Amino acid sequence: MMMMVVMVMVMKVMMVTLPTDSVIFPSPVPEENDAGYWHRLMRKEVDEALNLHHNTKIAKNIILFLGDGMGVTANTAGRILKGQKAGRSGEEGYLAWERFPNTALLKTYNLDKQVGDSASTATSFLCGVKSNYETLGVTGRVKFGDCPSSLNPTNQLHSLLKWAQDAGKVTGLVTTTRVTHATPAALYAKSASRDWECDTSTIRDGAGRCKDIARQLIEDSPGRDMKVVLGGGRAVMGAPSNVDDDYDCYRTDGRNLVEEWKQEKERRGEKAAYVTNTGELLNVDLNSTDFLMGLFSDSHLPFHVLRDDNGPNETPTLTQMTQAALGILKKAEYGFFLLVESGLIDRGLHLNQPVKALEEVVQLDEAVSMALTTLNLEDTLILVTADHSHTLTLNGYPPRGNDIFGTTMYDRITDGLPYTTLMFTTGQGYNYYYDGTKAVRRNLTGIDTTHPDFTSLAAVPTTYEREVHGGEDVAVYALGPMAHLFHRVHEQTYVAHVMAYAGCLGPYLHDCPRPLITIPADAYTLAQAHHSDQVTPSDHSDHDTTHSDHDTSHSDHSEHDTTHSDHSDHDTTHSDHSEHDTDHSEHNTTTPLDHSEHTGVMDHSEHTGGMNHSEHTDHSEHTGGMNHSEHTGGMDHSEHTGGMNHSEHTGGMDHSEHTGGMNHTEHTGAVWVCAEEVRIDVGGGVLAEVGVKAGHFTG
Structure with a gap:
C-alpha cells in the first residue's frame, strides 16, 4: 500500500514537470510581484480613461485593417508571440x-448560418447589410449559387468603396490573398458565389450569365476605379503564371485582364504601373503614379514565415504593400479609403498550423504600427477587426512565459502525454487511434511543435485545409474620428455604418451634422433620369426663400427648422435610391458595359437640382438659434453651436471646438454650415450643395 502511494506521488510530480524541450520566456517586470506595482499601473490606466476625449471630426481618411479569422484566441496568442519574439x-x-x-464586440452570424464565412461577413462590414453564406455584395434575397437573383439590381449592394469614390475620395486594396478572394471581393463584386473568381468556375457551376469576380474588378465601377490593388491572384486574371496545382480557377477565355486594366488606364490618360515582385514595387515612383496594381503570386501570397527575405524577386511584406498604397493614396486632397487584409491568418488556422497563422498576426501588427507613424491620426479613422473566428483553443495551464507554440502537462490529464497550448476542435490535425480499449492520441514527446509545418491536434477530423470557423463574437478596435461610436456589442454590419458616418459617406452623406471639408465639384453631378422627379428647382426656391428672412428674429429660426423637418422624407428618398443605381442593371452580367457614366457619380448628387446658390452665402450663420448680432467678421456663436468660432467667416472657418480640433483655414474654398445643408465653394463661382439633417451636435 505504501509503495502504491509513493508511485502515485512520483507520477504526479512527473506530470506537472514541463517537457525538457519547452522554452520559458522571462517576465520583463520584476516588481510585478508587489501590490504597489499593480495599483500604480491601474491608476495610470484609470487616469488615461478619464482624460479620453471624443474626436468628432469628419474622417478625411479611413483605413480598415482586417485580420481574416483573427478571433479573440488568435489575437491573444498573437500578442504573446509578439512579446516572445522580443525575448x-x-x-x-x-x-x-x-x-x-x-x-x-461584433456578432458575425449570417442570415442562414450561425457561423459565417468570409464572403458574407465581409458583405456585412463593408456594405452594412447581412447576407447569406458565401455570397458577395448582395442582399439576403440571393441564396448561394443563385445567379439569376444576383443579377436583379434590387438585390445588389453598394460598399464603402463606392461610397468613398462617390464622395471624391481615392481608394485602395491591399491583401495577402488573391485580390478576388472573399474579403477583398466584397468591396466591388456582386456575386451569388464567392467561388466565381474566374470564368472556369462560372462555367463549371452553370452560371455563365454571371460575370466572374476578376472581370468585375477590371471592368466595372467601383472596382476598376481603385487607385491601388495589391495582393495575389495572377491566374484568375489571365496574367502570365504557373497555375498552382491546388488551385483550379484560371482563365479559359484567353483574356489577360491585367493588360486590359493597363490599356483602360492609358485611354483615361492616367499613369499606371503593374508590378510582380518586391523589387518592382519598391522602384515605383509613387509621386507620379496614378494607378498601381501588384500581383505577386499566382494564387495567395506565401506565408511570411516561409518567405525568403533576401532578394528583389520575392513577394513583399504586408507592411511594404501598405506603405506603397499609402504613398499613393495620401496624396489625395480629399482623403482616401483603404482596406488592408492579413488574409493568411485564416489559411494557417484552416491548416491547423498556428505557427504560420500567428506570424501573420505579427505582420498585421507591423503594418498597423507603420500606419500609425505615417498618417495624421486626428483626421484618420483606423479600425482593426476580424471577419470571424476559428476553433483555435488556448489550453490551460502552461506556466507564465511558456512558448506559445510549446507543450505543457497537467496532473489531471489522464493519458500522461504532453499537449500543446494551442489546439483545435476541428481540422486535419485529428490524430487518434483505438488500441482496443480506448482512444490514444499522438505522443508529442520529442516533436518540434514550433516548426511552421507542425499540425496541432484537432478533436474532429476534416479534409485538408478545412478546419471550420468559430462563431463567437470578434473584437473591433477603433482610433480616430468617431471611434467612440464603438462602445458595446454590435452587429457586424455596424462597422460599415460607423465608417460611413465618420466620413459623411453613402447613406450618411445627407445626415452628417458636422461641417464638411471642401470636396471636388465633379463629385456632385446631376441626377440620373429616374431620380429627377425627387427634387425640383422650385423645391429649393421655397427653401432658399425661407433663408432670405433669417435675419428678422430668432423666432423665425424655429419656423425655419420646422420647414427643415419636411426634408426628412426627402432624405429617406435618398437612402432608398442609394443601393439601386441604374448602372447596376448590368453590373455583373457578361454583356459589355458602357462605363462612362460610372466615374465620379454620386448616388445623391441629383438632389442639388443644378442650382447656383452663390447669392445666399451671407446666410451661413443660420444654424438654428445662433447669435447673429455680429454677422461680419469674428462672430461668437459658442453658446449656440457647442463652441464654434467663426472668426474668419469668409475664407475658412475655424471649427476647432465644435469638431474636436478641425481647422478648415487651409481650404481654398469656404464652408458654410446651416441647419440642414452644407454649401461648398469649390472655386470658380461653382457651388455644390450637400443636405444634412438638422440637429444639435456636441463636440
Whole structure:
C-alpha cells in the first residue's frame, strides 16, 4: 500500500514537470510581484480613461485593417508571440491596436448560418447589410449559387468603396490573398458565389450569365476605379503564371485582364504601373503614379514565415504593400479609403498550423504600427477587426512565459502525454487511434511543435485545409474620428455604418451634422433620369426663400427648422435610391458595359437640382438659434453651436471646438454650415450643395 502511494506521488510530480524541450520566456517586470506595482499601473490606466476625449471630426481618411479569422484566441496568442519574439514572456504586452481607445464586440452570424464565412461577413462590414453564406455584395434575397437573383439590381449592394469614390475620395486594396478572394471581393463584386473568381468556375457551376469576380474588378465601377490593388491572384486574371496545382480557377477565355486594366488606364490618360515582385514595387515612383496594381503570386501570397527575405524577386511584406498604397493614396486632397487584409491568418488556422497563422498576426501588427507613424491620426479613422473566428483553443495551464507554440502537462490529464497550448476542435490535425480499449492520441514527446509545418491536434477530423470557423463574437478596435461610436456589442454590419458616418459617406452623406471639408465639384453631378422627379428647382426656391428672412428674429429660426423637418422624407428618398443605381442593371452580367457614366457619380448628387446658390452665402450663420448680432467678421456663436468660432467667416472657418480640433483655414474654398445643408465653394463661382439633417451636435 505504501509503495502504491509513493508511485502515485512520483507520477504526479512527473506530470506537472514541463517537457525538457519547452522554452520559458522571462517576465520583463520584476516588481510585478508587489501590490504597489499593480495599483500604480491601474491608476495610470484609470487616469488615461478619464482624460479620453471624443474626436468628432469628419474622417478625411479611413483605413480598415482586417485580420481574416483573427478571433479573440488568435489575437491573444498573437500578442504573446509578439512579446516572445522580443525575448519577453508576452502575456503582459499589447498588439498595436490593443492600445486604441475604443473597443467593441461584433456578432458575425449570417442570415442562414450561425457561423459565417468570409464572403458574407465581409458583405456585412463593408456594405452594412447581412447576407447569406458565401455570397458577395448582395442582399439576403440571393441564396448561394443563385445567379439569376444576383443579377436583379434590387438585390445588389453598394460598399464603402463606392461610397468613398462617390464622395471624391481615392481608394485602395491591399491583401495577402488573391485580390478576388472573399474579403477583398466584397468591396466591388456582386456575386451569388464567392467561388466565381474566374470564368472556369462560372462555367463549371452553370452560371455563365454571371460575370466572374476578376472581370468585375477590371471592368466595372467601383472596382476598376481603385487607385491601388495589391495582393495575389495572377491566374484568375489571365496574367502570365504557373497555375498552382491546388488551385483550379484560371482563365479559359484567353483574356489577360491585367493588360486590359493597363490599356483602360492609358485611354483615361492616367499613369499606371503593374508590378510582380518586391523589387518592382519598391522602384515605383509613387509621386507620379496614378494607378498601381501588384500581383505577386499566382494564387495567395506565401506565408511570411516561409518567405525568403533576401532578394528583389520575392513577394513583399504586408507592411511594404501598405506603405506603397499609402504613398499613393495620401496624396489625395480629399482623403482616401483603404482596406488592408492579413488574409493568411485564416489559411494557417484552416491548416491547423498556428505557427504560420500567428506570424501573420505579427505582420498585421507591423503594418498597423507603420500606419500609425505615417498618417495624421486626428483626421484618420483606423479600425482593426476580424471577419470571424476559428476553433483555435488556448489550453490551460502552461506556466507564465511558456512558448506559445510549446507543450505543457497537467496532473489531471489522464493519458500522461504532453499537449500543446494551442489546439483545435476541428481540422486535419485529428490524430487518434483505438488500441482496443480506448482512444490514444499522438505522443508529442520529442516533436518540434514550433516548426511552421507542425499540425496541432484537432478533436474532429476534416479534409485538408478545412478546419471550420468559430462563431463567437470578434473584437473591433477603433482610433480616430468617431471611434467612440464603438462602445458595446454590435452587429457586424455596424462597422460599415460607423465608417460611413465618420466620413459623411453613402447613406450618411445627407445626415452628417458636422461641417464638411471642401470636396471636388465633379463629385456632385446631376441626377440620373429616374431620380429627377425627387427634387425640383422650385423645391429649393421655397427653401432658399425661407433663408432670405433669417435675419428678422430668432423666432423665425424655429419656423425655419420646422420647414427643415419636411426634408426628412426627402432624405429617406435618398437612402432608398442609394443601393439601386441604374448602372447596376448590368453590373455583373457578361454583356459589355458602357462605363462612362460610372466615374465620379454620386448616388445623391441629383438632389442639388443644378442650382447656383452663390447669392445666399451671407446666410451661413443660420444654424438654428445662433447669435447673429455680429454677422461680419469674428462672430461668437459658442453658446449656440457647442463652441464654434467663426472668426474668419469668409475664407475658412475655424471649427476647432465644435469638431474636436478641425481647422478648415487651409481650404481654398469656404464652408458654410446651416441647419440642414452644407454649401461648398469649390472655386470658380461653382457651388455644390450637400443636405444634412438638422440637429444639435456636441463636440
